[in-house]
Amino acid sequence: MTDLDIAINNISPLSEETRGEFLRAWSSWSVPRDHFMVSENAVCDHIYFVKKGILRIFYFKNGKEITEWIAMDGTFCLSILSFFERTPSRLQIQTLEASEIMGIHYDDLTGMAARFHEVETLFRKMMTASLILSQYRMDSIQFETAQQRYDRLLETQPELLRRVPLTYIASFLGITPETLSRIRAHR
Amino acid sequence: MTDLDIAINNISPLSEETRGEFLRAWSSWSVPRDHFMVSENAVCDHIYFVKKGILRIFYFKNGKEITEWIAMDGTFCLSILSFFERTPSRLQIQTLEASEIMGIHYDDLTGMAARFHEVETLFRKMMTASLILSQYRMDSIQFETAQQRYDRLLETQPELLRRVPLTYIASFLGITPETLSRIRAHR
DNA sequence: CGCCGAGTTGAACTGAATCAAGAAACGTGG
DNA sequence: CCACGTTTCTTGATTCAGTTCAACTCGGCG
Numbered sequence: 001m002t003d004l005d006i007a008i009n010n011i012s013p014l015s016e017e018t019r020g021e022f023l024r025a026w027s028s029w030s031v032p033r034d035h036f037m038v039s040e041n042a043v044c045d046h047i048y049f050v051k052k053g054i055l056r057i058f059y060f061k062n063g064k065e066i067t068e069w070i071a072m073d074g075t076f077c078l079s080i081l082s083f084f085e086r087t088p089s090r091l092q093i094q095t096l097e098a099s100e101i102m103g104i105h106y107d108d109l110t111g112m113a114a115r116f117h118e119v120e121t122l123f124r125k126m127m128t129a130s131l132i133l134s135q136y137r138m139d140s141i142q143f144e145t146a147q148q149r150y151d152r153l154l155e156t157q158p159e160l161l162r163r164v165p166l167t168y169i170a171s172f173l174g175i176t177p178e179t180l181s182r183i184r185a186h187r
Numbered sequence: 188m189t190d191l192d193i194a195i196n197n198i199s200p201l202s203e204e205t206r207g208e209f210l211r212a213w214s215s216w217s218v219p220r221d222h223f224m225v226s227e228n229a230v231c232d233h234i235y236f237v238k239k240g241i242l243r244i245f246y247f248k249n250g251k252e253i254t255e256w257i258a259m260d261g262t263f264c265l266s267i268l269s270f271f272e273r274t275p276s277r278l279q280i281q282t283l284e285a286s287e288i289m290g291i292h293y294d295d296l297t298g299m300a301a302r303f304h305e306v307e308t309l310f311r312k313m314m315t316a317s318l319i320l321s322q323y324r325m326d327s328i329q330f331e332t333a334q335q336r337y338d339r340l341l342e343t344q345p346e347l348l349r350r351v352p353l354t355y356i357a358s359f360l361g362i363t364p365e366t367l368s369r370i371r372a373h374r
Numbered sequence: 375c376g377c378c379g380a381g382t383t384g385a386a387c388t389g390a391a392t393c394a395a396g397a398a399a400c401g402t403g404g
Numbered sequence: 405c406c407a408c409g410t411t412t413c414t415t416g417a418t419t420c421a422g423t424t425c426a427a428c429t430c431g432g433c434g
Contacts, residue, residue, distance in 0.1 A: 080319065
């Protein structure tokens, strides 16, 4: 059983035969640190699974780098807007450590969802889980202070704080590096 | 063809026979103004469709009323967290006008998604669309000013501004009524 | 007529951004 | 192993959007 296998099973178990065929639709890459999985102006047409390492999604907004998402070992990673709207975007996806990454192409995923009811169910549950996460994140951005958001990250993903440069974490939390620095010096 | 029929068809068309059975799973209600579809401490276990009128989702946060969503004619309406996590919440859903509302129960929706691949696909596409919307809203809250958010609403949903009291709109936009008032007086 | 709630206006306050220097940490090459 | 430049992080002063709190206006309605 690979890690991807486990991750999928946790969301929605597949029958033996569907699972084999579904897993075969995934590619895998071993990539060094600072490698770009998706470069500027490309369409993001894979959902990635981080077997080992860290992926960072970011893009430029008014000349500033915005870190949209950071995905650690054992989690999925995609730019929702670029992937589903199928548009070339200013988005980029980069490794922050030497990593082992798996990925499934948009066409393969939707194709298999059409062929296998089970895969469609899995797909739906992944979307639902993302939606719930997205709602929590929105609530956090809207109502929590920078301090509270940092505290929560410290509690839920302490690993991430140790492995990712401060600037990226700040951007991911929706604050400036200066503010994060002040928070860490507790005030 | 009812409005619900059209709305569903726009997301993901169903075959003749599946459609009939799926539509039969929906209930419908005619309710007066200020009627509560979901009261405090109840689990939200329907996805609603607003055939005519307006629904408002809100809850209390630190003693203050937060308007989470406003759904106008022809759109769907649910509290994502309460519906999918199946927990009693402080959420409430209220009509702002005399309305005709349809709704499908969580159990019926998931049941039919399990029986009909087509319904599962529809369900998945609804989730994806919600996710995209949620991402846009998050981006708006994080990076746009109150003025920009108001301008966008004015452009995309002018109807809503005419039919919904200012206080609710302010809360929906994530600002105080005072700030909205100042924006409208353009500064 | 006077009340009442929705909306407006004003003044003080606040969390975080911005701008601008510094200080530490980190390679890289001598 | 040390000087160096570069990047990363910290610290300080100022500014700004939006909140808070309090008073006031206005239109509708018993």
